[in-house]
Amino acid sequence: MEAANGNKWLEVWTRKGREAEAGGLASLMRADGFDAGTGSMTEDDWLRQAERIAVRLDLARARNVLEVGCGAGAMLWPLRDLPLACYGVDYSETLVDVACRAMPDITVQTAEAAALPFPDATFEAVFSHGVFFYFPDLDYAARALAEITRVLIPGKGRALILDLPDMALRDACERFRREVAYGGKDYPTEQEGPYRHTYYPRSFFTNFAAGRGMQAEFFDQDIASYPMSPYRYNVLLRFDHCRVSGCTEGASHAAGD
Numbered sequence: 001m002e003a004a005n006g007n008k009w010l011e012v013w014t015r016k017g018r019e020a021e022a023g024g025l026a027s028l029m030r031a032d033g034f035d036a037g038t039g040s041m042t043e044d045d046w047l048r049q050a051e052r053i054a055v056r057l058d059l060a061r062a063r064n065v066l067e068v069g070c071g072a073g074a075m076l077w078p079l080r081d082l083p084l085a086c087y088g089v090d091y092s093e094t095l096v097d098v099a100c101r102a103m104p105d106i107t108v109q110t111a112e113a114a115a116l117p118f119p120d121a122t123f124e125a126v127f128s129h130g131v132f133f134y135f136p137d138l139d140y141a142a143r144a145l146a147e148i149t150r151v152l153i154p155g156k157g158r159a160l161i162l163d164l165p166d167m168a169l170r171d172a173c174e175r176f177r178r179e180v181a182y183g184g185k186d187y188p189t190e191q192e193g194p195y196r197h198t199y200y201p202r203s204f205f206t207n208f209a210a211g212r213g214m215q216a217e218f219f220d221q222d223i224a225s226y227p228m229s230p231y232r233y234n235v236l237l238r239f240d241h242c243r244v245s246g247c248t249e250g251a252s253h254a255a256g257d
């Protein structure tokens with residue numbers, strides 16, 4: 001797989017899938033790496049995060065939703081109770097297998113974020129949670145975003161990218177990772193290490209949106225039990241002019257605004 005070049009994350013996620021159980025929410029969160037260290041989060045906070053995603057994406061009015069980099073499907077687990085079709089893709093075959101066994105009622109398949117296996121204009125909502133920092137660089141991220149907007153229904157669909165490492169806080173975040181995740185030892189540098197994270201300036205999303213007739217709306221990550229929360233942000237991408245039949249509110253009709 002292309003995204004594996006230059007880093008070791010695909011190996012990590014393949015191993016996680018091999019070791020995982022296809023149980024309930026707790027086991028899916030564990031498989032997706034949200035159980036320990038800098039990645040830990042309580043189940044209550046997890047469910048609150050799912051609710052926020054549903055509101056920002058206006059899922060109450062959507063027919064379908066795609067999660068890019070869904071892993072074992074821990075975030076799709078609560079969303080699949082909504083009356084809409086849930087889809088997920090992930091580049092780890094073993095995690096996709098766990099998701100398929102845990103949730104036979106939804107559609108999960110193996111694919112890279114930069115090569116989504118869906119026709120243009122398929123989805124009303126797309127999100128990606130805790131994934132973009134594993135991308136090798138901003139060029140890959142730009143291609144993944146282009147794919148996400150390609151599969152969105154033009155004018156109507158919206159995309160939510162969550163848990164983005166803030167470039168403005170990179171030094172503080174890397175210090176925190178070194179101390180907490182690696183105990184200060186053998187720390188792989190942010191520039192070169194095989195377990196590096198990619199950081200994002202907000203301008204990356206603003207510029208991407210401007211070139212596609214979209215708006216980028218930023219909001220803080222605010223999850224009490226999640227140690228990385230202070231270093232991360234979220235962005236909602238939506239079209240400047242809403243083309244929902246009968247809607248005259250432009251892009252400003254987001255639920256929860």
Ligand SMILES: C[S@@+](CC[C@H](N)C(=O)[O-])C[C@H]1O[C@@H](n2cnc3c(N)ncnc32)[C@H](O)[C@@H]1O
Pocket residue numbers: 003009013029032033068069070071072073074075089090091092095111112113114128129130131134135
């Ligand atoms: C921290 S887990 C998050 C899983 C899920 N989104 C959640 O919130 O529970 C990160 C996931 O991103 C996936 N991933 C990383 N890079 C990817 C890529 N280029 N294409 C598809 N999936 C990717 C990994 O396989 C892993 O499942």
